Amino acid sequence: MQLYKRVLRLMGNRFEFTVVLPPDENIFAEHVIDLAVAEVSRIERLLTTYDEKSQTNQVNNAAGEHAVAVDHEVFKLIERSLRISILTQGAFDISYGSLDKKLWNFDKTMTSLPEPETARKMVRLINFRNIILDAENTTVMLKEKGMRIGFGGIGKGYAAERAKKVMQDAGIKNGIVNAAGDLTTWGFQPDGKPWTIGIAHPDASHQPFSVLEISNAAVATSGNYEKFVMIGGKKYSHTIDPKTGLPVSGIKSVTIVSTNAEIADAMATPIMVMGIKVGLDLINQMSQIACIIIDDHDRLYTSKNIKLT
Amino acid sequence: MKKICLVITGLCLSIIGAFAQVSDSSAYKSRKLVVEEVNLVSSYYHQDGNNSAVEGGIGSEKLTDFANILEVKMYHYDKKNRKHSWALEAGIDYYTSASSDRIDTKANSSASSSDIRFYPMVSCNMENEVKGTNIGLHASFSTEFDYQSIGFGASFGKKSKDRNRELTLRAQAYLDQVSIILPIELRGFGGGGEDEGYPREARNSYSFSASVSQVINERLQLMLITELVKQDGFLALPFHRVIFNDNSPARSEKLPSSRFKVPIGLRANYFMGDHLVLRSFYRYYQDDWGLNSHTADIEAVYKFSSFVSLTPFYRYYKQTAIDYFAPYQQHKPTDEFYTSNYDLSAFTSHFYGAGIRLGAPRGVLGIKKWNMVEIRYGRYNRSTNLNANIISMHLKFK
Numbered sequence: 001m002q003l004y005k006r007v008l009r010l011m012g013n014r015f016e017f018t019v020v021l022p023p024d025e026n027i028f029a030e031h032v033i034d035l036a037v038a039e040v041s042r043i044e045r046l047l048t049t050y051d052e053k054s055q056t057n058q059v060n061n062a063a064g065e066h067a068v069a070v071d072h073e074v075f076k077l078i079e080r081s082l083r084i085s086i087l088t089q090g091a092f093d094i095s096y097g098s099l100d101k102k103l104w105n106f107d108k109t110m111t112s113l114p115e116p117e118t119a120r121k122m123v124r125l126i127n128f129r130n131i132i133l134d135a136e137n138t139t140v141m142l143k144e145k146g147m148r149i150g151f152g153g154i155g156k157g158y159a160a161e162r163a164k165k166v167m168q169d170a171g172i173k174n175g176i177v178n179a180a181g182d183l184t185t186w187g188f189q190p191d192g193k194p195w196t197i198g199i200a201h202p203d204a205s206h207q208p209f210s211v212l213e214i215s216n217a218a219v220a221t222s223g224n225y226e227k228f229v230m231i232g233g234k235k236y237s238h239t240i241d242p243k244t245g246l247p248v249s250g251i252k253s254v255t256i257v258s259t260n261a262e263i264a265d266a267m268a269t270p271i272m273v274m275g276i277k278v279g280l281d282l283i284n285q286m287s288q289i290a291c292i293i294i295d296d297h298d299r300l301y302t303s304k305n306i307k308l309t
Numbered sequence: 310m311k312k313i314c315l316v317i318t319g320l321c322l323s324i325i326g327a328f329a330q331v332s333d334s335s336a337y338k339s340r341k342l343v344v345e346e347v348n349l350v351s352s353y354y355h356q357d358g359n360n361s362a363v364e365g366g367i368g369s370e371k372l373t374d375f376a377n378i379l380e381v382k383m384y385h386y387d388k389k390n391r392k393h394s395w396a397l398e399a400g401i402d403y404y405t406s407a408s409s410d411r412i413d414t415k416a417n418s419s420a421s422s423s424d425i426r427f428y429p430m431v432s433c434n435m436e437n438e439v440k441g442t443n444i445g446l447h448a449s450f451s452t453e454f455d456y457q458s459i460g461f462g463a464s465f466g467k468k469s470k471d472r473n474r475e476l477t478l479r480a481q482a483y484l485d486q487v488s489i490i491l492p493i494e495l496r497g498f499g500g501g502g503e504d505e506g507y508p509r510e511a512r513n514s515y516s517f518s519a520s521v522s523q524v525i526n527e528r529l530q531l532m533l534i535t536e537l538v539k540q541d542g543f544l545a546l547p548f549h550r551v552i553f554n555d556n557s558p559a560r561s562e563k564l565p566s567s568r569f570k571v572p573i574g575l576r577a578n579y580f581m582g583d584h585l586v587l588r589s590f591y592r593y594y595q596d597d598w599g600l601n602s603h604t605a606d607i608e609a610v611y612k613f614s615s616f617v618s619l620t621p622f623y624r625y626y627k628q629t630a631i632d633y634f635a636p637y638q639q640h641k642p643t644d645e646f647y648t649s650n651y652d653l654s655a656f657t658s659h660f661y662g663a664g665i666r667l668g669a670p671r672g673v674l675g676i677k678k679w680n681m682v683e684i685r686y687g688r689y690n691r692s693t694n695l696n697a698n699i700i701s702m703h704l705k706f707k
Contacts, residue, residue: 007449008447022624026536027518027520027534027535027536027572027574028534028574028576028590030479030518031477031520031522031532031534034477083349084349086346087342087346087349089336089337089338089340091337171588192699241336243336243337244336258350259350259351260350263349263350273337274337275337277339278337278338278339281339282339282342285341285342285346285347286342286346286347286348286349286350287347287348287350287351288350288351289349289350
């Protein structure tokens with residue numbers, strides 16, 4: 001058995017597809033990877049905010065006006081997004097795109113935070129409760145004019161799961177889909193060992209701080225890496241808390257391990273927003289999910305189901 | 310039972326168990342989750358009617374991973390101990406890291422710069438859904454420790470009007486630079502042993518592939534595939550030693566600087582009712598080094614019920630030796646080309662076995678939480694004295 005890989009840019013990210021097949025099976029490997037690429041491209045066309053005709057933008061353009069019929073698939077994805085929003089008390093919110101950047105915008109040169117009131121104004125349109133679903137007609141309506149939804153926080157994970165499904169259906173028993181660091185694995189490496197996943201150190205994204213051995217599991221990481229500013233001796237990340245409108249501080253990176261790439265992808269950023277204590281408390285209550293947090297002082301926190309030996 | 314192992318190689322990370330210094334975020338409060346939220350992961354698709362993504366085939370085994378505590382091993386090292394960290398890194402093929410633009414709603418098309426630095430790649434794809442055609446172009450550049458590669462290619466696809474037939478043509482070229490890492494005793498002095506010491510050689514590959522897939526009817530799908538490959542440059546694997554018949558010093562294997570490969574394969578999948586799926590594959594391969602081979606592979610999946618299925622499989626492979634192969638101590642030092650790599654010798658191999666999968670909605674052996682067991686056994690026989698038995702067992706718990 002050997003690895004067949006392809007790397008390409010999809011959904012604005014680096015996607016890497018890996019399958020395990022016997023030697024000289026490169027044609028079949030190419031064919032299967034073609035199927036996966038086509039699936040991710042299809043999802044990209046469905047969800048992108050760069051195409052005025054995409055279903056996402058149809059919904060956005062009708063915000064405050066009328067409901068828009070969407071594909072069953074998009075409807076279900078929104079439905080699942082709302083479940084995660086409720087779970088995370090709104091720290092995950094696909095209407096994050098309603099952020100009003102005219103009032104204030106995060107950039108690396110800023111020297112002060114906005115007034116709390118300005119910040120709250122900026123996020124006034126972010127509210128997943130104003131995404132109204134009608135299951136009977138599979139329509140979506142955004143209540144407020146100017147509201148926008150986007151799948152930046154969940155789409156890659158969803159695409160990775162779908163690509164995996166397509167390849168599994170074609171008979172691939174072992175592989176990895178890596179969507180720019182959000183990856184999902186199934187089966188084993190050619191030597192029969194679990195897949196070895198490095199978790200990038202938050203200060204040096206090319207260097208791992210730890211190694212994780214998994215099979216049939218997904219991993220996603222969210223972090224501030226280079227995108228942060230120092231204000232008053234405190235580090236603020238480019239991630240904006242959708243409740244306060246202020247940049248998040250305290251955590252350098254969050255890694256989520258779960259059985260599903262979509263959940264791993266969707267949960268990493270909200271944990272960063274919710275903070276170490278509340279975030280860990282949330283993960284600790286859930287089954288089949290684990291979490292590794294590194295704070296601004298390089299201290300490591302893990303959920304209870306990770307044991308240090 | 311599977312365990313998850315996390316090995317920390319830390320750049321000065323400290324572990325904290327207590328939360329003394331954690332300040333509570335004002336906007337979010339800890340709260341008790343309802344049962345449905347506790348089981349979000351396992352019930353994630355259930356409301357979707359799409360159980361298969363998590364339940365089907367291998368996917369279902371996923372659940373076992375989290376039944377247990379994940380084990381985390383700690384390693385500490387300092388800068389003087391770099392070799393240690395290198396060894397660990399060498400085993401890592403995949404990284405999880407934040408794509409820092411994730412939460413930006415424009416993430417769908419923005420670039421994450423750190424990726425481009427190491428894997429620049431441009432590609433474009435034009436699809437005409439009305440005509441059913443697809444044209445793609447791509448170029449890539451990648452660099453690794455012992456490998457540098459520039460690649461470009463083009464592809465064309467055409468679907469028939471009824472979408473039952475699809476033709477795909479693909480042409481690709483890869484211009485690579487390979488570092489030549491010789492066996493230690495064959496290395497010259499002065500290189501110092503660090504990475505700068507390895508000479509680089511060119512290796513170019515050009516390929517053209519064509520495949521036709523045809524849906525014959527609801528039950529039968531066929532795919533015919535061929536790929537012509539021309540390689541030139543340094544094609545030997547320099548770390549393979551050859552020992553000659555006259556006690557002259559060992560040398561690194563030497564092979565011609567050009568190779569032309571022609572494989573042709575046929576794949577057929579047959580769905581016989583709800584209970585039986587047959588997957589089969591045959592390929593003939595020939596190259597101008599004198600190697601030709603046959604591969605035949607068949608796998609059946611038989612479902613006795615939705616709880617019990619059996620999957621026997623058999624794979625046959627036979628190849629002739631390349632013209633430049635001779636066993637240990639049988640090459641003459643005057644031979645122009647020589648290798649003793651047994652992967653290039655004549656051999657026949659058989660790989661056969663079966664898997665059985667038992668699901669019990671009320672629990673295996675009366676254990677309620679244990680609802681699936683799958684055992685696979687395979688035996689691999691190669692005529693060049695390579696035999697292996699492979700047994701694997703997968704358990705699934707609710």
